[in-house]
Amino acid sequence: MITYVLVLCATHSGVSDGVRVWAALFCLSALFIPWLLERAEFWFVLAFTLSLNLIYNYADAANHYYLTIYATLFFAIEAYRRGQGYSGTTINIPRALIIIAFFLATLQKIISPYFVSGRLLADYFLNGNSIYNTMSRLFTEHPAAVEGFRSAYHDVAANPDFNQSAIGLLLPGERFVELSQSVALVILAVEFIVFAAFATGRVFRHSLIPVVALSFAWGTYFFRPEYGFYALFCLLFFLSRPDMKTPWKVLVVASIAAFLAFDVGDIDVLS
C-alpha cells in the first residue's frame, strides 16, 4: 500500500518543478531503499517537500493534493509511534480524513447556489465532457447543444467587453433542467451517505462497507476523470479498514492500481 502512496506522491507533487523533482527523487529512493519507509523522518521530509508547493502556490493546489500531504503525515506519525514501541496510531486517521473531506464536500455543495440550482451539472453536461454519449441518447438535440455551448464559450471568452458578455444557449430538451437538478440532488445524497457510512461506527465496521466505498469511486468515475483522487480515496479506505475480507481487499487494491494506471498513463477512458 505504501508503494501506491509513493506513486501518488511522485505523480501529484504539484506545479513547481523544484518540488516535483525532489518529491520524485525521495519516492524513487524509498522504492530502492525500503528501510526509508520505516523512518518517520523520511515521511516528514516528504510531507514538508510537498507542502512547499502550497507556499509557492496556495490557490492552485487541488484538494486531493492536500489529502496526499495529510496521508504522508499519517505515515510519518505511524512510523514515529512504531519507533516508540507502539503498534501504530490510536486514532484511525485515514477514516477521519474521509469523514472530514466528505462532510465538507457536502456542506460546500449545500451552500453553493450554483450547485444546488443544478447549474453546475447543466454546465458539465453542456460542455460535453461528462457522459456525452448517455446524454445524447436521452436528448436528440444534445450534440447540437454541446456544439452551440462550445461556440458560445469561445465567443464569451474572447469578448474584450468582458464585464457584460452574454450569449444565449440552445438547451438539449424540455426536461434538461429538471434532469440537471435531480442529478445534483443525487450527488448530494451520495456524498452524504458516504460521510454517514464512515462516521457511523456500526456501518463502518459492517462487512459490506467496501460496497459503499467502491460504488462511490467507480460511480463517480463515469462523471469525471479524477483518477488521482479515486486512487487516494480507495487507498485511505484500505488503510482505514485493514481487517476487511481478502476478496474485498483484492478489489480495492485492483481499483487503486487501475486508477493509478489511468492517471499515470494520462488516459481518459470516458472520451
Add this chain to the structure above:
Amino acid sequence: MARQPRRLETLLLGVVIAVAALSLYRSQTSDLHRWKGGGFGMYTDPHPSRRMMWIEGEIAGEHTAFRVYPIDWRMAISGMRDSDLRRDLFHLEDLARDIRNYPARSDLADLTSQAQYLLQHHRGVPELAAIFPQTNVRFSVVEIRLAPGFDTLTTRPVSTNRPLW
C-alpha cells in the same frame, strides 16, 4: 503499559480542520475559488479554468483590453518573431494563472512589475504599446458561468484591481 499518547494525531486532524475552515472562510468572504485552499469545495462552482484575467485601459479615449490568462493567442502569435516578447508574455500568463484563483490575496506586485518590465523592454513593439498604455491600466478577473435561467452563458466579475499607474 503507559497509555499511548495521541498528541500528534490530534494535531494533524486539528491542522486539517483549520486549513479547511480557513479556506471555507476565505471563499465566503473574499475571492478564493471554492475548489482551492483545501476546503474540499470541488464541483460547487465552475471549474477554475473558467476564471480569466484581463488587462484593460484607455487609449485615446477608447477602451482597450487584452486577455492575459489564458493568453490571447492572436497576440502571442503576432509576437512570435520576437522570442523575448513571447517568453515574457507567457511569464505574465503564468503569474496571472497563479493569482486568478485568489486575486484578493495578492496586491498584484509581481504582475505589476512584470507588466512594467514588458512596457519598458518591448516599447518598440506596436502591439505591446497598444496593450500596455501608461495610464489607467487595471487587471480584472472574470468567470464564465451559466445564468440562473440556464439558457445564457455569461461572465461574472470576480474582482477588479486598482489602476497600476
